[in-house]
Amino acid sequence: MTGPEERGGISDRTGMLAAILIAPAVAYIAAMIGVPLVMAVLYSLSDATTGDPSHHYAGLVNFRAALADPVFRLALKNTFVFALLSQSIVIVLSRLLASALATPFRGKWAVRFLVMLPWTAPIALGAIGWLWMYDSIYSPFDWLYRRAGLLGKPGDLFGAMSNIYWLGRPTLAMASVVIVHVWRLLPLATVIQLAGLSAIPGEILEAAEIDGAHGWRKSVWITIPLTLPIVAIAFLFGIVFTFTDMTVVYVLTRGGPVNATQVLSTWTFFKGIEGGDLAQGAAISLFMFPVLAAIAALLLRMARRAEVT
């Protein structure tokens, strides 16, 4: 660069200025994300507790203890089950919803506002709404089933008890958590899919129509292949959010009944913060890291490919 860049003064020396401007953000990220990440690793290799946070190297004892713990193994399995199951459902539903929202109709803003609510409202408060819907006595679902004659009398389809106890039975509690994850991430995936759909050039679709591709044919041969990268992005971010989420399980079940819905994040919290075993908690949380690193690598590859095209 010549010309205006050559005037004196610090604010005009390019390389220097570029470094000075970016330094505060980089320093903050290093101090508040980088250092804690390293600390988490150090904690996991120590015997630190809330009562005695000093470090004594303890090797892999925390990781061994975690792997030997049946609750940890259940939490690990649940974390994968919740994330994969809910996001598979979300991908299908968000495509249906996105294609509906892509067509013009009256009252679109109101509809959009309503279907986006689960993402735009704080999740802890949404989850509290669900907790009241899953209530063991006053659940509106149970009331509907009772009215429909499916519940509450001997011989009824859902049993003779007057209530389902959504969060009281292991399998149902797991299903309840998955439903809330689907509800929460459907809006985000939908908006991402909408962006993908609107990016398909109109002439491609017109050409397909002229060649006689309608309905499902158009989907299978044109829209699905063309939007595959964006669907993958929606899926990967959905996995990140569900895989690392603690709020839904914490608010709905606290990991119960009898640890049936425990996930890595809640187990980290109960062990590390409530139980005071920092070292054990840190080790449990680090089991999330390989998955997140793999997702980061995938996203990077996709970003690079997007730059090439």
Added chain:
Amino acid sequence: MGGIRKNLERGGLYARLLLFVTFSAFPFYWMVIATFKRDHDLYAPANNPFIFNEPPTLSHLRTLLSETHFLTYLSNTFLVGAAVAAVTLLLAVPAAYSLARWARRWGEILGIGIFLTYLVPPTILFIPLSRFTADWGLQNSLWSLILVYPTFTIPFCTWLLMGFFKAIPRDIEEQAMVDGLSRLGALVRVVLPLSISGLLTVVVFSFTLSMHEFIYALTFISDSAAKTVSIGVPTELVRGDVFQWGPLMAGALIASIPVAVVYTFFLDRFVSGFTMGAVK
């Protein structure tokens, strides 16, 4: 000829939309009902739960506003959100400008690196960060949240602003500098006014993400007076083991809706941050 088919398609579309709206919005309808329903009506398993069987009441709202710390939670949330937005702007604007204007190979890598830190979740960081806040004596203080929340706003907002600044042609600053402004002067007087909508987006995100945050707030704050709505409503409106569902739902509703309205306007920008230029 095509009329019937068109009507069928229209009907199918509305049916689909209705199903989705019901699924997404029902929990909030459920909050509205509980907010205004008398306890006597609320706690009667035989009563139709979807409608008011007795005249609605404002008593839950009164309880929420006068007998709980709800207004304190709201003001805490507001203070934290505003402070986090300010910190985010202060750090992300210069960083994004630097990356947008002078990013060569290393800058590109640095930019992506900053975005990737967004993928490091609070669920891994909260144990070490809880020690930090304890060591610095920030437990039960809003400062602990203001200090930590930029960990998830700065990476994302730097990325977003970078896109904004890249869209502003360099000639505009060059011209300003020929006219005698320094590089920083050009940034402040020329570039920032042109990217007002980008700055506004950053403020809205920082605010909403701070309001949504749960884990750090739950871990750092145990004092009712310092809680934000995200943790205050679910943890404090319970007497012993008894949930006060009326006030609880009223609190959830009041805290959810305004922020949701504002956020809906900015959703598309939020998504453009995620898609990382995959959609052009």
